[in-house]
Amino acid sequence: MTARTKLDSLESLLSTREVIIACGPGGVGKTTTAAAVAAVAAANVGGNVLVVTVDPAKRLADALGIKGIGNKVKKVPKSVFTDAGVEPRGTLSAAMLDTKESWDALIDQHAPDEETKAKILANPLYQNITGRFIQSHDYIAMERLYDLHASGKWDLIVVDTPPTRNALDFLDAPERMADFFSSRLLRWLITPSRSSLVGLATRPFTQIADRILGTQFLADITEFFLSLESMYGGFVERANAVQQLLGDERTSFLIVSTSETVPLREAEFFAEELAKRNLDIGAVVMNKVLPTSLSNPAVNDLAQEFIDQREVISDHLSHLLKTDGARLRRVLTIISESFDDFAVVARREALSRDRFSRGDAALIPIPFFDHDIHDMAGLLELGHSMMGRKN
Amino acid sequence: MGVTPLTDRALLFVTGKGGVGKTTIAAGLARLLANQGKKVLACEIDAKGDLAAAFEVSDVGFQPVQAAGVWLMNMDTEASLREYLRINLKIPIVGRISPVAKAFDFVATAAPGVKEILTIGKLCYEVREQHYDTIVVDSSASGHIVGLLAAPQAIQSLVKVGLIRSQTDWMSEILSDPAQSGLVVVTTPEEMPVSETLDLAKRVADETTVDLASVIVNRVLPERFTPTDEELFLQLSSEKNIAVMNKIVDGDIQEVLGAAQLATTLRRNGTQHLETLRHGLSSSTPILLVPYLFSRTDGLRTTSQVAEHLAEELE
Numbered sequence: 001m002t003a004r005t006k007l008d009s010l011e012s013l014l015s016t017r018e019v020i021i022a023c024g025p026g027g028v029g030k031t032t033t034a035a036a037v038a039a040v041a042a043a044n045v046g047g048n049v050l051v052v053t054v055d056p057a058k059r060l061a062d063a064l065g066i067k068g069i070g071n072k073v074k075k076v077p078k079s080v081f082t083d084a085g086v087e088p089r090g091t092l093s094a095a096m097l098d099t100k101e102s103w104d105a106l107i108d109q110h111a112p113d114e115e116t117k118a119k120i121l122a123n124p125l126y127q128n129i130t131g132r133f134i135q136s137h138d139y140i141a142m143e144r145l146y147d148l149h150a151s152g153k154w155d156l157i158v159v160d161t162p163p164t165r166n167a168l169d170f171l172d173a174p175e176r177m178a179d180f181f182s183s184r185l186l187r188w189l190i191t192p193s194r195s196s197l198v199g200l201a202t203r204p205f206t207q208i209a210d211r212i213l214g215t216q217f218l219a220d221i222t223e224f225f226l227s228l229e230s231m232y233g234g235f236v237e238r239a240n241a242v243q244q245l246l247g248d249e250r251t252s253f254l255i256v257s258t259s260e261t262v263p264l265r266e267a268e269f270f271a272e273e274l275a276k277r278n279l280d281i282g283a284v285v286m287n288k289v290l291p292t293s294l295s296n297p298a299v300n301d302l303a304q305e306f307i308d309q310r311e312v313i314s315d316h317l318s319h320l321l322k323t324d325g326a327r328l329r330r331v332l333t334i335i336s337e338s339f340d341d342f343a344v345v346a347r348r349e350a351l352s353r354d355r356f357s358r359g360d361a362a363l364i365p366i367p368f369f370d371h372d373i374h375d376m377a378g379l380l381e382l383g384h385s386m387m388g389r390k391n
Numbered sequence: 392m393g394v395t396p397l398t399d400r401a402l403l404f405v406t407g408k409g410g411v412g413k414t415t416i417a418a419g420l421a422r423l424l425a426n427q428g429k430k431v432l433a434c435e436i437d438a439k440g441d442l443a444a445a446f447e448v449s450d451v452g453f454q455p456v457q458a459a460g461v462w463l464m465n466m467d468t469e470a471s472l473r474e475y476l477r478i479n480l481k482i483p484i485v486g487r488i489s490p491v492a493k494a495f496d497f498v499a500t501a502a503p504g505v506k507e508i509l510t511i512g513k514l515c516y517e518v519r520e521q522h523y524d525t526i527v528v529d530s531s532a533s534g535h536i537v538g539l540l541a542a543p544q545a546i547q548s549l550v551k552v553g554l555i556r557s558q559t560d561w562m563s564e565i566l567s568d569p570a571q572s573g574l575v576v577v578t579t580p581e582e583m584p585v586s587e588t589l590d591l592a593k594r595v596a597d598e599t600t601v602d603l604a605s606v607i608v609n610r611v612l613p614e615r616f617t618p619t620d621e622e623l624f625l626q627l628s629s630e631k632n633i634a635v636m637n638k639i640v641d642g643d644i645q646e647v648l649g650a651a652q653l654a655t656t657l658r659r660n661g662t663q664h665l666e667t668l669r670h671g672l673s674s675s676t677p678i679l680l681v682p683y684l685f686s687r688t689d690g691l692r693t694t695s696q697v698a699e700h701l702a703e704e705l706e
Contacts, residue, residue: 263410290653342653
């Protein structure tokens, strides 16, 4: 177990870590948060920063000033920063995670010879596994991260994790992949077919499997894993190395969530699981936080006073605004009702945030932005707000 | 020939980008159908427990339990496989760690589409056996729904013979019939969810045979101000007028006005995104709106409110 220094601000996190993994439930602004963190690190902390995203969102590519993000690393032009009024201390690059391309590269790297490589790439199962197999997406994300980190080119890598059905999938993916390839079951499935297909057919499992799936399908599966067999060693070794990197003291997780019930429940579960695995939660980023004034008792008293005094206000202002008192009073009533509506939500969400158990990780609230972010200035505004400083 | 209304279909898949309230809408839809006197099964695919929470029950498993007039179950592909083997091959598999089940779990993990077909298979089986009037499926998020709905075709292209192959034919029939099955995509009036919904609508049309029955827009902010009211509100927010009000209430009234400004801005942005959605979808796809609920908690009360709003929209 490594003793870690607790960091109280995002800035110190950005200047001491080499890998930051943004994770959390879907739809909470994870990709944008990861990009903002990377942008602000490049602008204010310095060094060569890379953001790896899984989201091919065009808007993000536009915000970074690059024409589409591909599997290849692309450097964000310095002018994108200077146009936003910032002289960056470091550099920012971006890459997207393309599952299929990354798998192909992996096979290319680990295949012992051209023949095996061609055989794997041609197997009908391969396309399906790389395209649809959910864990394969998670595994490849972590694999790619390891590769980029090992290249030594980057001072800081910020990773946006894939949206998973189960938030834990990508954490366990390397280990599961290693288990998978070294499992006795896989050996058991493959070994008899090498000696004799008849031997395979006599096993009770295969008899049932044969009736359900058909012999051809089983043969396809077996052949696929047979051709992958030469690469098992490499896979297992890499999976273990990735696992090591995740638990390394240079790696921190950034949990991103909103204060709504469902995402927060998922984020909390995630925090517990990270803690269980002794992985470091650098901070919890809470997106879309409603203005604190809404849950402030003094401001709520003021809202009450406002509605109590609506006659007086309308008397004072109706002639100035050239309107009749009834209309003005209606508008004042609507203002008051809007306040009450949002105050209910703000109080509920504030309570949920207070109850959110996150160990000793810092909670970074991000105010509700009423506009979508589509340029570097927007990303930096978000990043600075996370650092708790003004532009 | 009219399109079969949403509420008359036997199998409804509900999906949507993370964070749009997919489960809340699925729960509300199930509740609405139950209110109409139907026997409803609501099934959660991801088994995170969110659907159970929407009905305020815990420990929902593969065997349906009743809560607030709706039958609830969690999909469990291993249990689905065991049920399938028991019914079709008369193979009783007892206990979780039976080697056969374990081996199958392994194949299911390795071979794509197997878990999906076990999910689809169980749902279609319930439709075929008519155990329920309607099944509402709180499905995978939009990234995975196409893989789920296209599972029969995927299996058909991979598996050339065998029992599973012949089984996929009747599943395809149920899924392809717009009088029986349909997909409901949940979104919010925001940029990313709307653009993802339009992408998904296209993919569903291109890669699956399932009919897009409806798009439900969740968290639509109510229009409070008429245009002239809004004009008046803007004038009211001027520095001079705020100063007058500050004096009357003895405080900074801007903090109170802020809520109405937020509501107005969000409402205006939302209206634009709704327009994009309307233009992007086929005109025959019904769009239902569910308002933003300013509620204190989530749970059964929210579920009932959503059911009421959906009922109004469907009238």
